[in-house]
Amino acid sequence: METLSFEFPAGQPAFGRALVGCVGSGDLEVLLEPGLAGKLSIQVVTSVNGSEARWRHLFERMFAGQSLPALCIDIHDFGATPGVVRLRLEQALEEVTHD
Numbered sequence: 001m002e003t004l005s006f007e008f009p010a011g012q013p014a015f016g017r018a019l020v021g022c023v024g025s026g027d028l029e030v031l032l033e034p035g036l037a038g039k040l041s042i043q044v045v046t047s048v049n050g051s052e053a054r055w056r057h058l059f060e061r062m063f064a065g066q067s068l069p070a071l072c073i074d075i076h077d078f079g080a081t082p083g084v085v086r087l088r089l090e091q092a093l094e095e096v097t098h099d
Contacts, residue, residue, distance in 0.1 A: 002049045006059055010040035014069035018095035021088045028080040030092045035070040046077040058082055062089065069097065 013034040021029045035041055040063065044055055073092075077085070 002046050002051070004044040004046065004052050004055055006042040006044075006056065008040040008042075008059065008063050008068070010035065010038060010068050010070040012037055012070060014071050014096045016096040018092040020091045020095070023076045023078050027084060028075055028077040028088055030088045031074040032092045032096050033072045033074075035072040037070050040068055040071050040073070042073040042075065044075045044077060046075075047079055048077065054082065058085060062086065068093070071096070 013036070014032070015034065016032075017034070018032040019029070021027055023029045042059060046055075073089075075085075080088075
């Protein structure tokens with residue numbers, strides 16, 4: 001098990017919370033909560049050791065040039081593929097950014 005932390009610039013805090021996915025074979029759980037203004041904080045707990053570069057590149061591709069609300073994102077990964085990670089993050093972001 002490995003715990004990774006990442007930070008990105010953000011806007012004002014989000015108003016809502018979201019929980020998507022479940023920890024199980026090949027899947028992951030994503031929890032979004034309002035964060036501190038100006039900061040998007042991500043903590044990943046993963047069963048795949050040595051995957052920090054893969055996570056960093058995924059987040060950089062997803063968040064580059066976007067104006068996201070300030071959030072605390074907790075991800076509990078059980079070996080999900082990058083496609084599943086992106087899908088779950090997009091689902092959670094949609095829940096907190098749309099009424």
